[in-house]
Amino acid sequence: MDASKYYEAVEPYIIERRRYYHENPTLSDQEGPTRDSIHKDLEAMGITDITDFKTCNGLTAVIHGGKPGKTIALRADIDALPVQEKTGLPFASKTPGVCHACGHDTHIAMLLGSAKILQEHRDELCGNVKLIFQPIEERVMGAKAMIAEGCLEGVDAIYGNHVWPACEKGKVDITTGVRMLYVGTYDIDVEGVMAHGAYPNLGKDAILAGSAIVMAMQQYVSRMNFPLDPLVVNIGIFQGGPRYNIVPNKVHMEGTLRASKPDNHVEIMTNIIEHTAAAYGCTGSLHYVHNVGPVVNDAALVDIAQKAQTRLFGADTIVHPDINLASDDFACYGEHVPAIYTFLGVKDEANGYVHGVHTEEFDVPEDVLKRGTALQVQFCADWLEANA
Amino acid sequence: MDIKALAQKYQDYMVEMRRHFHQHPELTYECVETCKRMREEFVKIGITDITDSKTCQGFVARLKGGKPGKTVGLRADIDALPVNEETGLPFASQNPGKMHACGHDNHMACILGAAKVLYEIREELCGTVAFIVQPDEEFATGALAMVDEGLVNDCDAFYGQHVWGAFPEGMIDASAGNRMACCHHFGITVEGLSSHASAPHLGCDAVVVMTAILNAIQTMVSRWNDPLNPLVITVGKVDAGNRWNVLAGKAELEGTVRTFLSDDSVEKRLEQMVKNIGEAYGANCFVHDYLYMTVPVINDPALSAIAEKGIADMFGEERILHHEPLMGSEDYSWFGFKTGKPYVYAFIGTRNEADGRVYVNHHEKYDVKEDLLQDGAAVMARFAYDYLNGEE
Numbered sequence: 001m002d003a004s005k006y007y008e009a010v011e012p013y014i015i016e017r018r019r020y021y022h023e024n025p026t027l028s029d030q031e032g033p034t035r036d037s038i039h040k041d042l043e044a045m046g047i048t049d050i051t052d053f054k055t056c057n058g059l060t061a062v063i064h065g066g067k068p069g070k071t072i073a074l075r076a077d078i079d080a081l082p083v084q085e086k087t088g089l090p091f092a093s094k095t096p097g098v099c100h101a102c103g104h105d106t107h108i109a110m111l112l113g114s115a116k117i118l119q120e121h122r123d124e125l126c127g128n129v130k131l132i133f134q135p136i137e138e139r140v141m142g143a144k145a146m147i148a149e150g151c152l153e154g155v156d157a158i159y160g161n162h163v164w165p166a167c168e169k170g171k172v173d174i175t176t177g178v179r180m181l182y183v184g185t186y187d188i189d190v191e192g193v194m195a196h197g198a199y200p201n202l203g204k205d206a207i208l209a210g211s212a213i214v215m216a217m218q219q220y221v222s223r224m225n226f227p228l229d230p231l232v233v234n235i236g237i238f239q240g241g242p243r244y245n246i247v248p249n250k251v252h253m254e255g256t257l258r259a260s261k262p263d264n265h266v267e268i269m270t271n272i273i274e275h276t277a278a279a280y281g282c283t284g285s286l287h288y289v290h291n292v293g294p295v296v297n298d299a300a301l302v303d304i305a306q307k308a309q310t311r312l313f314g315a316d317t318i319v320h321p322d323i324n325l326a327s328d329d330f331a332c333y334g335e336h337v338p339a340i341y342t343f344l345g346v347k348d349e350a351n352g353y354v355h356g357v358h359t360e361e362f363d364v365p366e367d368v369l370k371r372g373t374a375l376q377v378q379f380c381a382d383w384l385e386a387n388a
Numbered sequence: 389m390d391i392k393a394l395a396q397k398y399q400d401y402m403v404e405m406r407r408h409f410h411q412h413p414e415l416t417y418e419c420v421e422t423c424k425r426m427r428e429e430f431v432k433i434g435i436t437d438i439t440d441s442k443t444c445q446g447f448v449a450r451l452k453g454g455k456p457g458k459t460v461g462l463r464a465d466i467d468a469l470p471v472n473e474e475t476g477l478p479f480a481s482q483n484p485g486k487m488h489a490c491g492h493d494n495h496m497a498c499i500l501g502a503a504k505v506l507y508e509i510r511e512e513l514c515g516t517v518a519f520i521v522q523p524d525e526e527f528a529t530g531a532l533a534m535v536d537e538g539l540v541n542d543c544d545a546f547y548g549q550h551v552w553g554a555f556p557e558g559m560i561d562a563s564a565g566n567r568m569a570c571c572h573h574f575g576i577t578v579e580g581l582s583s584h585a586s587a588p589h590l591g592c593d594a595v596v597v598m599t600a601i602l603n604a605i606q607t608m609v610s611r612w613n614d615p616l617n618p619l620v621i622t623v624g625k626v627d628a629g630n631r632w633n634v635l636a637g638k639a640e641l642e643g644t645v646r647t648f649l650s651d652d653s654v655e656k657r658l659e660q661m662v663k664n665i666g667e668a669y670g671a672n673c674f675v676h677d678y679l680y681m682t683v684p685v686i687n688d689p690a691l692s693a694i695a696e697k698g699i700a701d702m703f704g705e706e707r708i709l710h711h712e713p714l715m716g717s718e719d720y721s722w723f724g725f726k727t728g729k730p731y732v733y734a735f736i737g738t739r740n741e742a743d744g745r746v747y748v749n750h751h752e753k754y755d756v757k758e759d760l761l762q763d764g765a766a767v768m769a770r771f772a773y774d775y776l777n778g779e780e
Contacts, residue, residue, distance in 0.1 A: 222609030
């Protein structure tokens with residue numbers, strides 16, 4: 001398949017749909033109307049194999065190719081953010097306090113554009129394409145829910161993309177290896193013994209023990225971690241003690257950990273917390289939650305995507321920025337099947353497209369969307385052909 | 389131009405040279421005989437345009453090609469280590485307590501082999517090859533001495549290589565970008581106030597202040613540094629106090645910084661932290677002897693591409709390695725950094741478990757399969773040829 005023959009023609013459709021979804025955003029776990037609308041859009045294309053998910057507002061649809069082969073999945077996330085839009089766009093959000101500040105409206109539109117092309121030319125495909133419209137990305141729960149309900153059944157590999165304002169318009173980040181970081185969050189509780197502030201010898205100072213834990217955790221980063229693996233251990237909340245003249249018996253901390261690997265963070269942190277607290281005569285405990293794994297791009301998929309992009313728009317449109325310190329629950333799919341996540345550049349200073357994702361003024365130049373669709377389509381077709 | 393075949397012709401010569409230098413290692417700052425022999429070999433090859441260093445036992449030998457063009461510097465380091473050899477080789481070191489445990493004997497053999505190859509094709513060469521024979525790498529002073537003397541001012545680009553015990557035998561890594569971290573040295577002085585150990589309120593405890601500084605500077609790594617920039621700050625030596633029942637009045641710390649930054653931001657931040665932590669405890673604390681011993685080795689992408697193309701062409705893509713950067717250091721980077729010229733540094737893997745070659749550089753049993761000498765010479769000569777002649 002040669003996507004370059006098809007993508008220009010679907011541009012009006014992509015932009016029209018983008019504006020519709022931009023105007024009608026739905027928050028995480030409230031995406032029912034968005035899902036229903038996508039369902040209708042797909043039906044209008046003649047796609048019939050559509051599944052609405054029960055445990056979340058997700059939807060999958062399968063386009064059956066004309067030739068035998070494997071199944072490749074394309075994923076778009078669909079939820080909006082609790083942000084009051086200030087773009088001034090004529091098609092700005094109609095819902096106060098809710099907008100597509102992370103560009104998921106464009107993800108929906110690009111995938112619908114791809115669906116239109118792939119459905120129309122399905123006879124050329126060596127296998128099937130499964131479209132995954134995923135909710136609750138902003139709370140990193142949607143991918144897990146959809147996987148649990150079976151969205152990856154029969155899927156051999158998956159592709160996802162994100163519009164990205166740190167990357168110049170016209171460029172695409174298609175890079176092998178770790179691209180976005182693992183995230184864990186945790187609570188740490190320290191328990192000591194309360195006493196009058198004038199008699200510290202009668203108590204066990206939980207704030208002091210907590211301070212020692214904070215310092216000791218820094219050395220997990222600086223002394224215990226391999227220097228080439230990015231690691232951030234952040235304690236964002238530290239609360240302790242009821243009153244200025246009391247030796248405090250309780251400290252509560254909350255934090256987040258970012259790393260390139262899930263690794264044995266819990267084991268190491270538990271060891272530091274328990275023993276440091278014990279050294280101060282207190283007890284320390286860790287309550288740790290793995291939120292989302294790192295996004296790791298498969299080398300073979302990257303190779304196919306790079307060749308597809310080169311064929312469509314030239315090798316000089318491919319860039320390899322540093323690892324993105326943010327996270328995405330697209331990582332969950334990669335734990336089951338080979339995965340690739342690309343970042344579509346939307347930064348265009350000359351035309352005012354400079355605002356970051358998750359800001360009230362975030363917007364993208366719409367003329368890049370057809371290129372995102374073109375890459376999706378070309379990648380799908382090439383991957384299916386290469387793996388038939 | 390079949391440089392691989394040319395290099396193979398000189399394999400026996402390179403083995404002879406490698407064994408000679410392996411048998412007669414000389415330590416850093418003592419490379420008199422090594423330098424003399426290397427010089428004699430260049431003259432024997434026919435390369436007689438030699439500029440001797442006035443400040444170290446090194447020299448630059450220049451081979452002018454038959455056609456005009458640029459100048460490329462090829463570098464080999466020549467000093468040995470204070471290690472007692474335990475390889476059991478028939479040509480083991482004859483100097484007790486000294487050994488070419490870092491493999492510089494191989495570097496010398498390869499540059500001589502490359503010199504023979506390039507001399508043979510000199511009429512074809514567009515430009516000049518400067519063979520940089522450098523001592524005192526192990527103390528990271530040789531490269532700087534030669535650059536500061538102006539010995540490599542004519543070079544437009546540099547190539548260097550190292551045999552590497554941690555990488556699989558025969559694999560060659562000339563990757564672009566960060567390759568080896570810088571090496572900085574620093575000292576920290578803590579001036580507190582001594583007192584009787586039973587009366588700490590009369591003194592200012594240098595041990596406590598020192599510990600606060602040690603803890604604080606680790607937060608430079610964990611909280612100040614960009615998480616994507618590898619940074620290591622190690623305080624390897626501390627010396628505080630005189631006696632168990634006397635409050636320590638003074639502490640001396642010594643450490644190193646390894647990172648891929650080429651600026652002075654770590655030094656500035658360290659000074660700020662040390663001074664202020666000291667003041668918080670009522671002590672006078674300062675950083676001293678902050679020495680930039682090496683800058684990071686960061687390979688120029690265009691030169692890496694030239695090197696990798698040559699390697700792939702001669703030995704196949706499967707011999708190319710892309711290992712992650714190393715936190716160790718090399719003074720080779722001074723040549724490019726000080727002259728502002730691009731450079732590339734390649735690693736030639738030497739680890740082979742089946743042959744028992746499992747020891748890393750600086751180990752008393754470190755050894756290199758000699759078949760690799762012809763490959764090393766070929767990669768070096770090919771880079772010089774492709775760099776000079778590729779831009780015709």
